[in-house]
Amino acid sequence: MTTLSTDQFHGHEIQTHAGPGHTSRMYCTIAFAKREFFDALSSRWFLLYTVAFSVLSIGVSYMSLAGSGSQGFAGFGRTTAGLLNLIMLVVPLMALIAGAGSIAGERERGTLLYLLAQPITRTELLIGKYIGLGIAICCSMGIGFGLSAAVLAFNAGGVGLGSFSMLIVFTCMLALAMLSLGMLLSVLSRRSGIATGLGLFSWLTLVFLSDLGLMAGTVLFKLRVQEVFAIAIINPLQAFKMGVIVNMNASLDVLGPVGSYASRTFGDSLSWILALTLVGWIVFPLGLALILFCKRGGI
Template identity: 80%
Template sequence: MTTISNDQYCGLDHRSNFSPGHTSKGYCTLLFARREFLDALSSRWFLLYTIAFSMLSISVSYMSLAGSGSQGFAGFGRTTAGLLNLIMLVVPLMALIAGAGSIAGERERGTLLYLLAQPITRTELLFGKYIGLAVAMCCSMGFGFGLSASVLAWKAGGVGLGSFSMLILLTCMLSLAMLSVGMLLSVLSRRSGVATGLGLFCWLVLVFLSDLGLMAGTVIFKLRVQEVFAIAIFNPLQAFKMGVIVNMNASLDVLGPVGTYATRTFGDALSWLLALTIVAWIILPLLFAMLVFRKRGGV
């Protein structure tokens, strides 16, 4: 890592200012990740988010089992759907807003130029910020899910352990994808207000508008099942929802003709397809953000 050319760095090479032996690219990234994590910990949104997510997931888990305790049975019911709904509303919102604020906020305050004057590449900075926020969000959700898992263990025993673990994994993936999108918006906008606005709009589109539009399209144009599925799967939230349901029910029959079509056509590959969609939503926006940021830098 010693042969990195100067033009990759933003500003002069101050690398010698840092303690020797700790100058690798990965180390710088982690340093920024740590800083971002600490910033997140000290900020109010993070605390609020952790508390809200924990309270909501505990109460939903508790409620979902209240009616089934006598039968020792937990299934995919309305309240599980409620938890799914909750995740689909709250997680993208928080991830998008957190991602949107990250670069644009520093840019607006003028600190971004200063950070970039440090002996690090723009890629390292962006990646570090992403990792820091991602770890913070996953920790916060892990805490909330941990509390609701204790409610499940207490009320229902080990029922649904596999699907619950899968729900946690998929939720973390969803938050990473939304964070990616948030970062992209953040890189694109000059002011943090604009970035936050864009984040909110993006949230509105992903959560409501795209679904409502596709609903209208389904009714008006009489879309066939494969068309509905192909369009719906582009939405990471739909992919997430289908992934959770596939893992709970081993099929998408719950989702009517479209789900049955998906299950019949893709079989066991369906959950991989859905996971791949979310992974694409993690990688592509982040990659794009990286390209834009390398070009644009601190201005």
């Protein structure tokens, strides 16, 4: 539409029929991502998680060095193993809570309505928020990993750097997968409190209950080893754990018969299978969240 006429308003020129004033899909998505990223940087939860993760990472690094006589043999490898359990507890919690608060929080504050009244699509809003939060969480962990790596590099050189790098990659994938799940819960919930509660329940289920359930199921139903493996890697935390161990060039025998079966059956492609499992956990919950958010309409 073209400008038809102009007038004065408080001494400013007003176009009575201005251009449409809408922007490209990518531009809006980036605008949301940037806002979400900077909002996260200035929020208390981001600071808290970053400090906690950094302190724990450095602590694990020092302890792993102490365990190897401070001589640095396999310093990164030991730290990777030490960080594994810490990551499995902290990262899903952080990402699930961040995702759960995203849409439900906007909805509860009433800001979602206002955002949807702007020339944007729901896809742009959701994807923009996801990207912004994802980058913020990865940066938060990156600080922890960076400090940990600095401690190790200073004391132990670069031994095991490859496995440590793969730990970072898998951790980012785990964080993005949990963020997807959190956003799905957020889309489904009317209130951020409910979404957060569901997020905490999901965390508890994935971290603790699924292992117990798998053990119980194996005994009760006399599952075969391949069935146990298939069920185990459905849990993104198990996929993450196996993926990191495989990339440490360690044998999955430490995980018992299931690990041996996986190593023997899938060989070198196991790492890719586990990575794809995590990618699936990124894509499917986010896709479902997107479909529900767009199709249901309303606020």
